[in-house]
Amino acid sequence: MSAKLSHRYRTQYTYLMQTVVTILIAVFCLTPMFYILSTSLKPRGAEYMIPLELWPSKPTLQAYRAVLGIVEEAELASESKGSMVLPADQARIVKSLSFVTPLRNSLIVSSAVAAFSLLISSLSAYAIARLRFRYKIQSLIFLQLGAMIPIAVTIAPTFMLMRSLGLLRTLLAMIIPNIFYNVPMSTWLIACYFAELPFDLEDAAKVDGYKPIQIFWKVIIPLAAPGLFSAGVFAFLGSWGEFMLASAVSMGIPAVQTVPAAMLNFSVQFRYEWTWISAAIILSVALVAFMTLVFQRWVIRGLTAGAVKY
């Protein structure tokens, strides 16, 4: 009887502890984003009010409308700290800095980068993980060592290269280098995943009448989906957040800026409009956060296959 009781007590105690730990981690991970979200929902100027409101009493989407450039002059007329800009001018500036363009640009750049770096690195990963040739380790190290080079080292020559290709101020100037910034890491992740697949499958497909390139597409790629997903998400996030190259090759032109470059521009222009900056932050993160949430199981499974085991 007492043993049973103490068991139940212990189970409850464990459950309580688990909940506490979960809450602690959630607080650690989510507080900053929560506060940014709450700031973004405040009316303009309310972010400076003391005592701070952890959650706005009257949430408003005003800031989001401003960030997306669909704000009306009248809305901007309300007093804002440190601003001496007329509402009409401000409305014009707000519209010119609308976050719609950077979001679209980032989406294009990141999708293209993810797609092409997956394509290229799954080919190279296949060669490294599953084909027989000499200098295999050397090839892998050659690729990996490349990825160690800080972008601060390569930025200037890359910029000059893009110039001579005539690609400055185009999204291609961000897409092409970013593809290869992600190839080494993707190759590694995917190769580790490929290496775990049984070799019999490939042999079976060969005798079933498939050529290596067909086997690659029909057998290896579908089976390595989690690994590919992991690598794809890495590449997508990597290029979504890439700042230095994007800000150099976009040369300050809003029409070709991606989210990070536009974000900096925006935060410089509206240094005090923290409701707006917060809304811009939320908008820049929302899509990638959502995407990663949907695929998080695959991302982790992709890493499980061996990339991190070495």
Added chain:
Amino acid sequence: MSRERKWLVGICILVVLATLAACGPTPTPQVIKEKETVVVPVKETVTVKETVVVPQEKTTVTIAYNQYFNMTFGPADPPIVAIKKAVESKYPNIKVELLVTSTEAKTWHDMYTTWFMAKDPTVDILGVGGYWTAEFAEAGWLEPLNDGVAPDVDPKITAKLIPAYLEAHTYKGKLMGLGPWWGGIGGLYYRKDLLEKYGFKPPQTYDDVVTIAKTIMAKEPGMTGWTWSGKKDVALVNRWFEYLYGFGGKYFDDAGKCAMNSPQALAALEYMVNLIKDGISPAEVATWKEEDSMVRFVSGQAIFHTGRQDMLFWLDNPEKSKVVGKWGFIPNPAQPGGRRSGTYEGWAFAISKFSDSKDAALKVLEVMFDFPVQKELNLSQGPVQAHMDVYTDPDVIKNNPNMPLIEEIAKTALAPLSSPQYPEIADILAEEIHAAITGLKAPKAALTDACARIDLATGH
């Protein structure tokens, strides 16, 4: 699994679409250099016997400047609108475009560096900081405007511009830009009402400021003594120059070596550090940009404020200001032996070496510095102006009664530190001075380090 598969399909479609979008027409940059042919439509009237088609080559001139080109603070059009109107009435075949740069000088400067390195022909006219002209000219990125090789600016235009400022934009004898388009001069704002209440006259020396601030702060709890911008930034460097000259120091000695480790300079820096130590300036000044420090004065929380003259414009605006009629503005004080000086922060306009329509650019530049546009500019933004006639124009004075004040302050303008290494020097100074005012370094060590680094950078 199936849920993820749905997403997978969705993402794939998205990727394909995005890729198509990227391969398709690339998003047009805001400014495209193009010669466009405008065909005047044929008018169909009975009286006209023959139809006339006039093909016209239109040249686009692109001006790079920040968002302030889009703004007006007075009863006039924003500058870009004024320029467009003026240019298009005078030169119908020139089209003016604005390329908006960053409002942060540093970002703005680095943006230019990338453009020039790319030898980018898009931008024809560039707004340049007063200090940048030397640097860009040394690098060969700017088109000289008076070297006898076209395009050269019409002397009739330059004759009307204030010579001292033109000199600031001259490098090795060559005029590199016209300015100031927008000029700022540092001066001291003070609370006239409070000084009168406690029987003080406007301060003449830096010691006066301390005495006055201490007295009033003791009697008026909650008042901040003196606000200025101490963020690690050019604004801090600008303030530093004012203290430096105010205490009798100077930038360089005759041999061109850094002279900012002189006893006068040390006295100046120690004075700045003591302002914070003694609580006359709050420790937060070290985090403030100009606007942050200004806000406190405008909202009536500070006795003194050092800043540019452009704040005048809204000190008397009851909507923005709580100190209407309670303020005064004088040139910066100086210690005995020092010079009352305000740092000149001018924005000039220069023509890019890589521009592919320099002649048209020069025409636009001339229009920009001609009286009508200059007057409009003063009416909309009220800066220190390049054109002399603006200061005496009745409309301008009517709109801005502080114009005589501005003229007085403008006389104290400090010649800028002109060096191709200016950005590095400014950074070094910002870092070292900031380190000193945040207590990270002793003032003497900071200045010694600063000079050592500056000499290294300039090769002395």
Added chain:
Amino acid sequence: MAGVRVEGLLKKFGNVTALDHVSLEFEDGQLTVLVGPSGCGKTTLLRIIAGLEDATGGSVFIGHEAVNQVPPWERNIAMVFQSYALYPHMTVFDNIAFPLRARKISKAEVKQRVEQTAALLGLSELLQRKPRQLSGGQMQRVALGRAIVRKPEVFLMDEPLSNLDAKLRVEMRAELKRLQKDLGVTTIYVTHDQAEAMTMADKLVVMRGGVIQQMGEPEEVYSHPRNTFVGGFIGSPAMNFIRCSVDCAEAELHAPDFQCKAPSRFVEALRRRGKDSVILGVRPEDLKVLASFEEGAVPATVYISEPMGKEMLLTVEVGGALAKAITPTNVRPRIGETVWLTFDEACVHLFDSETDEALPTE
């Protein structure tokens, strides 16, 4: 349908010789079993025939065509793998249809053929399942189905039953043999299990160390092993070997503990050979265990006895070595008891003590 022939196949992995000039002919329509201990090169041989490995030397013929340069996907062969190698991302239907689709066969025909195959193998109910939802036996059938659906010229089977449990394995091997007979496709079957090899083979090939030891019909290999390795490997429990010295004059064999007459069919060979030692091989099932002495019987001490239901496996110590014998259960000696062994001369095998080769008979 076609036979398969390999000529002088040589395969080296670095310094290791996996196949040492192997020549073999697999007859059309027959089921040939390659058997041998692990590492004997049987799987390598199979993979070279499939084209999955390149031979270092020698050639492979399918039908009359030399296929050395033909990649696996162009050889008309089917292979069943030990691990089944089912594609985990495809349903049973897709797995079976996979080789057909490689050949651009019309959808309707694919469907018809897959369903037919599935029916043949009793998989009709499982077509929409994924491999991980199947039992071992079912997976095995799917793998088979994938092999037979495309009507290849040759089946290659690489230990296809070794992942099944013992009972299922016995069932499946009968089924497999029956299937092969029905289809009449040349089949090369690799196993390390001699019982499987014996029961299934039309022709048995015993390999060791990359060299073919013996090939022939199972009964022949069983009754006339060409050397001690084959004798020991084929048949369970393994053949007993006793080293004896030869008395040529008396035609007698002398073991440390006993002596016996040399079987008359070997006398000539022994004499001609003129060496003084020989290896005597007797299969456990040929040893007779007696409770009391009889003429010509050899004394032995019981080491352990293992009842196996209808028979008993007796391990005895004889001549300083252990030997196994199968006896009816009515003889139940205790451990340590002395028993008497006799054997029929006709069942005795003699091997050269140096070369391990069987001695020729008259």
Added chain:
Amino acid sequence: MKIRLREPTIAFLFLLPAFIGVIVFYYYQIVQTGIYSLHNLQHTADWQTQPFVWFKNYATVFRSTYFWQSLRFTVYFTFMATVLELAVGLGMAMATFWVSRWLGGILRAIIIMPWVIPPIINAMIWRWLFHADVGLFGYILVSLGLVDKPPLFLTEPMLAVHSVIFADVWKNSSIMAIFLLGGLAAIPADIYDAAKVDGARSWFRFRKVTLPMLLPTILVALLFRGIDALRTFDLIYGLTGGGPGTVTETLSSFAYKYYFTYGKFGLGSAYAIVVFAIIVGLAAVYLSRIRRNMRFKE
């Protein structure tokens, strides 16, 4: 005639696009940077026309006290950040495994969140949270009564250094935890069962079974993060801009400054090459681990 490709040829073709890209966007750039670093380049990258100065730029780099200061900060930052990230990440990963199934699912989703935030946006977030007047952190400290007025997180030198580290730890503990989750999931459950049967209690199990088996993953994750932290640029650029003073200047932000603010290409390139050399040192350790544990088909 049919062309039949042999495996090494196919492998070569498959590797070709990646190789070309990596050569063009990494190795070629390194060579370029190396060439730049040997020339006196000011405001131009046309090294052919500019004076060749041997290693003068490197001498300038090593003579500069600010190089050493930024190196010190970079190393300190890297060390503190990776160690703290490991601790926090390991804690989060272990917690995810320890709690019940559905809580674990929630935790995984939560833990992954900071990872998706781009570094420059992370910098923005912390600029707001560390705001001198109305930042959440200062506010919490004040309302807890720990301080009288909000600390100047980004201007007090010691505070700034650790605020930057905190911001980095917040974001990157996440990727550390994700790596470790991968590593934990790869430990077969049998081993835990065996340890349980052998009588190991949870703490003992963690120390003697989990930790040793996780060690390779930990090492790799540490190296991966370490290399990344050594290259930190965006966070610094967006959060402190290197200030106060040059206290939070990293090697990368130094190199960037010399390029784009000072236009000193030669000197900036020399900085960059030095950064690269330091990172290659660490990378060599990292790559040797890859090499040792290669499990690919040879």
